[in-house]
Amino acid sequence: MSVETTTEATPFVVIRAEVRAVQRVSPNFVRVTFGGAALDDFATPGAVFDLRIKLIFPPASGVLPELDGRDGWYQAWLAVDEAERGSMRTYSIRDLRVTDAGTEVDVDFVLHLAPGLTGPASSWANQASPGDELIIAGPRRGHDWGGIEYAPGDATSVLLAGDETAAPAIARVLEDAPADLRGIAFIEVPDPADALPIAAPDGVQVCWLPRGDAPHGTLLLPTVLGHLGAAPTAEVTDVETENPVWETPTFSGLGEELDTSAPHADRYFWIAGESGVVTTLRRHLVKDVGIDRAQVAFMGYWRRGVAMKG
Ligand SMILES: Cc1cc2nc3c(=O)[nH]c(=O)nc-3n(C[C@H](O)[C@H](O)[C@H](O)COP(=O)(O)OP(=O)(O)OC[C@H]3O[C@@H](n4cnc5c(N)ncnc54)[C@H](O)[C@@H]3O)c2cc1C
Structure with missing residues (x-):
C-alpha cells in the first residue's frame, strides 16, 4: 500500500x-x-x-x-x-x-x-x-534522487574497503560493475561464515577479513594500509564530532574545499564503515600515502556508541 x-x-x-x-x-x-x-x-x-x-x-x-x-x-x-x-x-x-x-x-x-x-x-x-x-x-523509478556515491569515473581499477555494514553495498557495487573492472575489495566481518557470495568481476579479488571478537578495524586498518604500502597500524583514531565522517570527491562534511573539476585518476577508492575506523584510514591514506581526495570516498556508515538519527 x-x-x-x-x-x-x-x-x-x-x-x-x-x-x-x-x-x-x-x-x-x-x-x-x-x-x-x-x-x-x-x-x-x-x-x-x-x-x-x-x-x-x-x-x-x-x-x-x-x-x-x-x-x-x-x-x-x-x-x-x-x-x-x-x-x-x-x-x-x-x-x-x-x-x-x-x-x-x-x-x-x-x-x-x-x-x-x-x-x-x-x-x-x-x-x-x-x-x-x-x-x-x-x-522514484525513472528519477535520479541522488544517493549513489560510487563514482569511479574513468578509473579502470578500484579499491573497496569496509566493515560488515558496508558489505551489502560493496557486493551490489561489484555485481553492478562492468565485467572488465579490476581491483580489490577488503571486507571485515565478525565471523568467517559472514563471507557471503558476491558475483564480482573476474578481475576483482574479494578478501574477507574475519576479526572474531576483536574491535572493528583490527584487521581492516592494517590490511588496507599494508596493501597500499603504508605503515600497517591497527590503532583507531576516534573522531571528535557526533556526526560520522562523509568526505567524497563532491561533498566534504568537514567543509574542505573541493576541486570537482579534477579528473579521476586510474584508480578509485571507496571506503565505508565505522566512523573512527574510516577517519583513521582517511588520515593515513590522504596524509601519509598521498592519495588525492578527488579519487576517494570516505563514508562513516555508523559510529561506535552513537545511535544514528536517520
Ligand atoms: C549509506 C549507508 C548505508 C548503510 N547500509 C547498511 C546495510 O546495508 N546494512 C547494515 O546492517 N547497515 C547499514 N548501514 C549502517 C546502519 O545504518 C547503522 O549500523 C545503524 O546505526 C543501525 O541502526 P540501529 O538502529 O541498529 O542502531 P543505532 O540505534 O543507530 O545504534 C545503537 C548502538 O548500536 C551501535 N551500532 C550501530 N550499528 C552497529 C553495527 N553494525 N555493529 C555494532 N554496533 C553498531 C551504535 O554505535 C550504538 O551504540 C548503512 C549506513 C549508511 C550511512
Missing part, C-alpha cells in the same frame, strides 16, 4: 513495504525481502551500486506513522510525536528484482544485538517476519 496521497511525480517515494521473506543468511546477517505494489514505483532497475535508502521502523506501539510522501515529508515526520514517529536509519540495497510478479528488494541487516549496543533497526530485523511492514524512502 502506498502512503502517498499526491499525484505529483516527486523524484522520490515514501512507501510502505511488506516483508515477504526473512532469511538468516549467516551468523551476523539477516536478509529481509520486501515486496508490495507500492514498490513498483521504487528505484530504477539496473545498476543501483551503493544507493542509500531510508527505512522507518515502527515505534513500540507497532503503528507506523502516516506520511504523505510529498515535499516536506521529512519535516512532517520529525513533527510527529517522538513516541509515535518510529526510528529512521540508512541502509543499502543488496538486490532489486523486477519481474512480472512485481518488485522485490533485499536488504541485508547486520545483527548487532548485545545489550546496550543494539538499536531499533537491528532489533526489528532480528524479529522480522513475513507480513511486517516498514516505510521505505528512496528514489
